[in-house]
Amino acid sequence: MLPRILVVDDDHYTRTLFKRLLGKSAELSLAADGAEARRLFAAGDFNLVLMDQRLPGENGIDLTREFRVQRPKVVTILMTGFADVRDAVAAVREGLFDYLTKPFDDLDALEAVIGKALELDAAYREIDGLRTRLATELCVPEAIGRSAAMERLLDQVRQVAGLDTTVLLEGESGTGKDVVARLLHAWSVRSAKPFLEVNCGGLPESLLESLLFGHEKGAFTGAAQASPGYFERAHGGNLFLDEIADMSPKLQSSLLHVLQSHQFTRIGSTQPRNTDFRLICATNRQLSGEVQAGRFREDLFYRINVVALRVPALRERQGDIILLAAHFLDFFNTKFGKSCGPFTAAAVHLLETSPWPGNVRQLKHCIERAVALHVGGPIDTAHLFAAGESVADTRFVAAPGGETALRYQDARADFERDFFRRLLDAAGGNISEAARLSGIPRQNLYVRIKRWGIVTD
Numbered sequence: 320m321l322p323r324i325l326v327v328d329d330d331h332y333t334r335t336l337f338k339r340l341l342g343k344s345a346e347l348s349l350a351a352d353g354a355e356a357r358r359l360f361a362a363g364d365f366n367l368v369l370m371d372q373r374l375p376g377e378n379g380i381d382l383t384r385e386f387r388v389q390r391p392k393v394v395t396i397l398m399t400g401f402a403d404v405r406d407a408v409a410a411v412r413e414g415l416f417d418y419l420t421k422p423f424d425d426l427d428a429l430e431a432v433i434g435k436a437l438e439l440d441a442a443y444r445e446i447d448g449l450r451t452r453l454a455t456e457l458c459v460p461e462a463i464g465r466s467a468a469m470e471r472l473l474d475q476v477r478q479v480a481g482l483d484t485t486v487l488l489e490g491e492s493g494t495g496k497d498v499v500a501r502l503l504h505a506w507s508v509r510s511a512k513p514f515l516e517v518n519c520g521g522l523p524e525s526l527l528e529s530l531l532f533g534h535e536k537g538a539f540t541g542a543a544q545a546s547p548g549y550f551e552r553a554h555g556g557n558l559f560l561d562e563i564a565d566m567s568p569k570l571q572s573s574l575l576h577v578l579q580s581h582q583f584t585r586i587g588s589t590q591p592r593n594t595d596f597r598l599i600c601a602t603n604r605q606l607s608g609e610v611q612a613g614r615f616r617e618d619l620f621y622r623i624n625v626v627a628l629r630v631p632a633l634r635e636r637q638g639d640i641i642l643l644a645a646h647f648l649d650f651f652n653t654k655f656g657k658s659c660g661p662f663t664a665a666a667v668h669l670l671e672t673s674p675w676p677g678n679v680r681q682l683k684h685c686i687e688r689a690v691a692l693h694v695g696g697p698i699d700t701a702h703l704f705a706a707g708e709s710v711a712d713t714r715f716v717a718a719p720g721g722e723t724a725l726r727y728q729d730a731r732a733d734f735e736r737d738f739f740r741r742l743l744d745a746a747g748g749n750i751s752e753a754a755r756l757s758g759i760p761r762q763n764l765y766v767r768i769k770r771w772g773i774v775t776d
């Protein structure tokens with residue numbers, strides 16, 4: 320496939336020169352002014368942009384900045400007259416690939432610079448492809464974010480990932496605690512061993528207990544087979560207990576015992592077994608507050624609060640919003656086989672200034688919906704939020720105290736989907752066993768599992 324190159328220059332001679340020079344080796348688009356350039360840029364995925372510095376009524380460097388907000392990795396060469404070289408040098412420092420001075424007297428040198436720029440674009444695209452493959456195949460999540468707050472967090476994650484200490488992740492809902500937990504696993508020496516995740520808020524006490532401790536055959540009515548629990552299966556790896564604040568007092572005390580002794584006993588057995596896992600916990604409440612309110616054991620709190628990492632809310636790292644939005648745009652374009660984007664300047668502004676009470680999850684849903692409902696082309700404000708709707712009242716509504724909560728219907732749907740998935744997991748995919756564990760009649764259970772598209776094998 321020929322590389323796609325956009326040349327933006329008001330000078331007819333320059334455009335003709337590029338047509339002659341690159342007409343056969345590239346798919347060339349030519350723009351004589353900013354408006355034409357914006358239209359072409361929005362419609363095409365260019366490998367390279369050659370931008371004149373002085374355009375009618377505007378500055379090529381500003382236009383380049385605008386393009387880079389929409390596609391941060393677009394490779395650009397600035398074309399400049401001798402008089403403007405200082406600005407061009409500053410622009411290169413800002414991240415532009417290179418600049419060329421006009422008039423072009425050495426066409427070989429010109430072709431060489433263009434060749435190098437295209438190589439850089441190919442390298443960027445290859446890295447992106449590899450990252451996506453790595454993320455999907457090895458389940459190493461990608462943590463997007465270059466804000467100071469996010470860089471600091473990732474530094475801390477790198478530092479503690481290799482240590483065998485318990486880590487407590489605190490942060491609002493949707494900020495990326497799951498992502499960080501997976502990174503802690505991926506970057507630890509235990510990464511080749513299991514990473515197991517349990518949501519302590521989503522299951523009744525007895526089910527959670529059975530999931531964690533496992534049981535022997537005949538331990539309770541219907542326990543037809545012995546089943547190892549997560550304490551056992553996570554041996555050598557990392558165990559992630561999400562929403563730890565929701566754990567019942569009884570289970571809090573059994574967990575403390577396991578952490579202190581590195582031993583546990585399957586339900587229905589008296590035989591203690593050794594286990595060695597690193598514990599990662601997460602909560603969207605303040606665990607110290609739960610301790611003060613008497614809802615969380617103080618001794619367990621001190622045992623798991625060895626290293627506490629706070630995952631910042633999206634509104635505290637505004638600089639990451641467009642990066643994340645661009646990442647989700649790529650992701651859903653690929654997923655739905657569409658080519659939506661880039662974001663218009665107004666859409667960028669709206670994304671950046673919205674409060675995002677549901678954090679990254681809300682932003683992801685917003686982009687998913689925009690791509691799903693859009694035929695293709697630039698994404699404007701109207702595609703992001705439906706008429707009359709604003710960011711504050713989409714899926715998430717702010718609850719008293721600034722905390723965020725899901726709308727009841729959405730929360731229930733999320734809970735049910737999650738609950739049935741975990742229930743089936745606990746029952747080893749066996750519907751009769753799941754019916755027994757949950758007390759839901761088999762037929763009803765079957766209908767719900769089908770409704771939520773949960774696969775049984």
Ligand SMILES: Nc1ncnc2c1ncn2[C@@H]1O[C@H](COP(=O)(O)OP(=O)(O)OP(=O)(O)O)[C@@H](O)[C@H]1O
Pocket residue numbers: 461462463464490491492493494495496497498499561602603643679680683
């Ligand atoms: N830095 C990030 N880069 C890329 N994707 C992210 C990032 N942070 C979060 N996400 C995505 O946003 C969504 C929500 O993140 P996640 O599930 O980790 O939040 P959470 O803090 O665990 O929320 P909750 O408290 O509700 O469990 C996920 O789909 C996740 O992949």
Ligand SMILES: [Mg+2]
Pocket residue numbers: 496497561
């Ligand atoms: Mg989570």
